[in-house]
Amino acid sequence: MTQRESLEFAMEQETMVQVLMVHCQAMKRQETRLRLATALMLVTFLATLVWIQFHQQTTHPVSGASLKALRTDEASSRRLSVYFRPAESMTNDCLQHQTETLVQWVRLSEGLDHQHINLTNNSVLKVLTEGLYMINLRISYRVLHNQCKSSDKPEAKLFVNITQQHSNYDAEILVRSAAESMPCKQYWMQSVALNKVIKLEANTDLRVKINSESCKFVNWSKNTHLDVTLL
Template structure:
């Protein structure tokens, strides 16, 4: 009995051992396949990392090149800008004082020379000679406004007794008047009054200066109401602000 059992047991043990060998071989194949898959994944990762590095290097190269070109262009534009800035004061000056274009008023008048001076008395418009500027009408004895705008108009007169006055207290009065060919009505912009004590050798200054909103074609004149003989020096002018 014992021998029969052992005879039956040996073939069973061999079959089991063979099956274990087959299982071991299958596991080896699975491990090899898994190893190959891992190698492929690592290779894919390496290729992806390499591609990212190449793209990064290309981006850095493009950025560096564009930055250099931008700096070169900015330096060139700054050079041109400095040249423009150097020309800017002249451009601004031409814009602020375009006398040649006859669009801006800057004029200063002084009393006429003895050779050009006509007989004057109270109740007349004061006569002037041009010190600098344009737009003075000798016939109307007026400054002509070339364009509408805000103007500063001034009149300065120094009064003094000349020894011909018979009274001690001498009165002086002037009016700054404006008229336009488009309108028939004459306007009085402002006036000034003062007096001079002739018992002593004294001088007195009368100054009128004010901003006015004037229209194109306005004529500005100084009307001497009283005291013309007291005028020692005088000036009259206007400019656009």
């Protein structure tokens, strides 16, 4: 290669390097513009969200009274049920009746306060507020050692009734009932569950009754309960 050719080749290389540098600088400027545009879009989007939230708060303000009422409603929605368990004296009370025994209860919670429902004489659930109620009852039975002898019947009859009574009614009305048979076998376990949604008038009395014959099989301490929920 002659000296002239070498000089021309060097000039061409220098020109290519300059072109490449210019191209790189242009790409960097374009990338910077793209980043700035993206950042501007994000800032605009966030500002729009903040403005919408502020506009909603100013358009629909929540006063102190409204907030208090909202909290009261939320609290009341968590206190719609009342729970009962059988009274400890039920075992002795069963022996005093010939055919039918009125189940006595102990109140476990104050979910439905005394403005809605109350317990009278440990056996009558006095509904004070008219409304739609869900009633859940579960009575658990178990046959203990020596409760079933050879002279006993091979089956035990289980009768459970939920009734309501009101001054507008001529007589006590049956809400829900169950009639089942249980094998009289040692250590046998069985449950009767009743549930119903019913509209009750104010000052309605609810009662739970079982046949006295089945009293000795009732597991009063466990798995026997009554729940009443205002819907």
